[in-house]
Amino acid sequence: MTNAWTSWGATQPELSRRARSLLRETLGPLTASTPAPLAEARLSPSALPDATRSRLAAALGGDAVRTDAESRARHAGGQSYEEIVRRRHGDAGAAPDAVLLPADAVQVDQVLRICSDDGVAVVPWGGGTSVVGGLAAERGGHAALVALDLSRLDQLIDVDEDSLTATFQPGITTPAAEAALAAHGLTLGHAPQSYERATLGGYVVTRSAGQASTGYGRIDDMVVGLRMATPVGELVLPAVPGSAAGPDLRRLVLGSEGTLGVVTEVTLRVHRKPAVRRYEGWMAPSWDAGREILRRLAQDGPHPDIARLSDSDETRMSMALSNTGRATRRALSAYLKARRVDSGCLVIVGFEGTKADVSHRRRGVRAALRRGGAVPLGARAGNTWEHGRFSGPYLRDTLLDTGVLVETLETAGEWSGLRELYDEVRTALHSSLGRAVVGCHVSHVYPTGASLYFTVLAAAEPGREIEQWTAAKRAANDAIVAARGTITHHHAVGTAHREHVLDDLSAVGVDALRAVKERLDPAGILNPGKLLPSG
């Protein structure tokens, strides 16, 4: 399942006949397509020089240096629409010249030294789930490029049950990390949609935010210590709870996207496993009303651990496409009928903790929802959401087969400008794509603002899929910048946002990052072309 060639997993949901006809009705004619099998992937011969290959094999063992077509094709880019479309067309031109499988931090360090010496570009590789081109095989002027696959660095190294911290190797997946922690009665609480495949090291370098970030925080807030291998030596930031010993360099690693080094160990805050988990659905009368409820909860409490608000288009879309959403659909219909309104916005709130704590917070949140005009859909709607929380990428594959362009993008902004940000991005996407469904939800709330997560469906234009989406994405990016949103809330920069990162960091900030990169990676081998704007 992991490193699947064109699909997210081994299974794929089917669309109901109702959903199919609704899609055609909304998007227009759809042209079904079938992905090319891995065996037919087209890629160039490996350009890794023999001398480098020998040095790497001596350091890692011959089996850990793979140049066969299958290994390389399986590492041909990440999970952006553009990359998937290319692979579905059989194009593995984005493949690295070799895949390296180091066994430990010492071997990672050796790889960086050898590749620095020999001028070979290195793309650090975790779960392969980047949706912003963070794994693209950009050689940055070097003759060859290797994928540094960290899947063998997959261990829980240490648990400190007094301090509630756990130290992991970077290549461990979330389910494996949670299973290891569960043996200690602990949990990490980090659950983005890529949960099943993404790795902890990947979360750190891309500044991931999980679905329960309101309660557990972003990965930024969880990192208490780390080690990173760089071409000039090891960066060691010990686990301390709080410090004023200069700038917090953990935050320089968070978001560095493999351009400064390779995280080889990370110490994260963990939690005692909650006794109670409750999720429930509500229907807010409008996008504005729902947003106002979430704003006041984020600022004044009590805080749910999960707080999401879909706009009416996304509410309708998810009802239509979800096979498990019948209960919610029925509740929605009843709600609409009773209230005599023609739209509603789905709210999901979730609580995890002790019985007393959940009960107290839930009471306050429910009162706030009622005051804001929302009506309860019950626990079933919440559990339906919880059950399907990682299913989006599987459904994506089904939609691609059906001929639908499907992609997501996200931003964040202050509460005072959120409505304008929402309007501008939606308008830009609709203008670019014509007949399309653009759904949006508030996915993460903060006291000062929130993120907006857009899902886009349109009829794919066969043969022009990439141009079609590139134009829409550019329009959305420009709208985000114009409305003072951040260019990315949790998908990271990669190649997709590198030209817009200036608006978030300013030219002086980009220069500061370049200075660090030049000092730590003087040969410029680490993930060339990512994060920093060209030129």
Added chain:
Amino acid sequence: MTNAWTSWGATQPELSRRARSLLRETLGPLTASTPAPLAEARLSPSALPDATRSRLAAALGGDAVRTDAESRARHAGGQSYEEIVRRRHGDAGAAPDAVLLPADAVQVDQVLRICSDDGVAVVPWGGGTSVVGGLAAERGGHAALVALDLSRLDQLIDVDEDSLTATFQPGITTPAAEAALAAHGLTLGHAPQSYERATLGGYVVTRSAGQASTGYGRIDDMVVGLRMATPVGELVLPAVPGSAAGPDLRRLVLGSEGTLGVVTEVTLRVHRKPAVRRYEGWMAPSWDAGREILRRLAQDGPHPDIARLSDSDETRMSMALSNTGRATRRALSAYLKARRVDSGCLVIVGFEGTKADVSHRRRGVRAALRRGGAVPLGARAGNTWEHGRFSGPYLRDTLLDTGVLVETLETAGEWSGLRELYDEVRTALHSSLGRAVVGCHVSHVYPTGASLYFTVLAAAEPGREIEQWTAAKRAANDAIVAARGTITHHHAVGTAHREHVLDDLSAVGVDALRAVKERLDPAGILNPGKLLPSG
């Protein structure tokens, strides 16, 4: 009062006869001393070149470029024991060659350009409250040095009541900022002991933590956007609630201590003014028991906004020295008598919020305290603490006059190692100083650990005050590093900790910071000798 020459403020508390005799009894003979008046301060003639002076006067106006002895002497270093002792001896050798008073961000930018061109070192100056040599006039090879006093940049620029953010100029003091926010029904909630004199810009660049950090967070958590003037241009980081657009460069400014640029504007998270504030005192049976109560509260909640735990030595010391502590003293005596124990550890918990929220959290915290064996001293003990929370520096001046060496230092560590860290630092200080009182309190709690704040009293050795403290401080620093604490939790690095910062950041981390500094400050004029280790 601000920029007093040797004292914190215009008033000084008197020690009771009881306190005086207790001090002599504990510390041995004390030699009283009187600080030299400002008019007798000894300092060298200003070394600012005439050409530079003219350029600065043309940019800022003649009155904003001060080279008179009084202005210079008032900027001769900060509030560390060493610096105060020097000034009390009439030594203003640490004075800058001029004090500049820019009126706005444009003038700050002009100062940086002129000083870069002319090779004049610049010490950015807020409230002058650094206790780690952060304001020391180290010229770093330059012929002259100016203090860039930001006291005229003291305005609240903007309030966003929807997003609960406020944008300030850097030179505003906390009381002025709180007064400006109060007009909007808002509060910042940042209250370190330097509250009355320190500035918001100073908090940002030193990574300050206030007494209510458990509830309101460190300043690190409050900064949502900022502008910083650098010799190569302006760093602009817009206010966004959360982002994955590369590393969070706000965190590179936080803790940069004026070595990378001068913050000219900062947007901070603010809060609606709490309806209820409650502080209360408890007595824990032991340091271990008290620490365990705070650990579980920090990890599992409910969270008080203020949580402090004094060890038994500090509990006794503060009872003895406090003029307002009679109620607490009586309660302690009654407690000790009733429990037949010969020591206790004072706990202060505080709550700020709505009535319902305070009531809920207070109930849970009180239950946890009782379960841990603590007994209540009532609201009076809490209010006594609250009343005296900013009085420490005033009392310091009285103690110095009395002949007492008095200084503080702080660290932080994970819960699992906190007892060892505490023991090692205490032992080091006692070994170095001989007859001394070393009190300690847990001042800030986090889920993964806590800070330890030590207050040291000893009989000052007349004529050898600085050597005496330097040796003790070195011993404490070494003990902190050996026990894996951070070299500073909220006092910052300055000159006092620059050689130990390697243990927190590692050599590669220090190199990364050097690279940023060289890029943003190519002439090396910004606060030379601070933060980064020599060589």
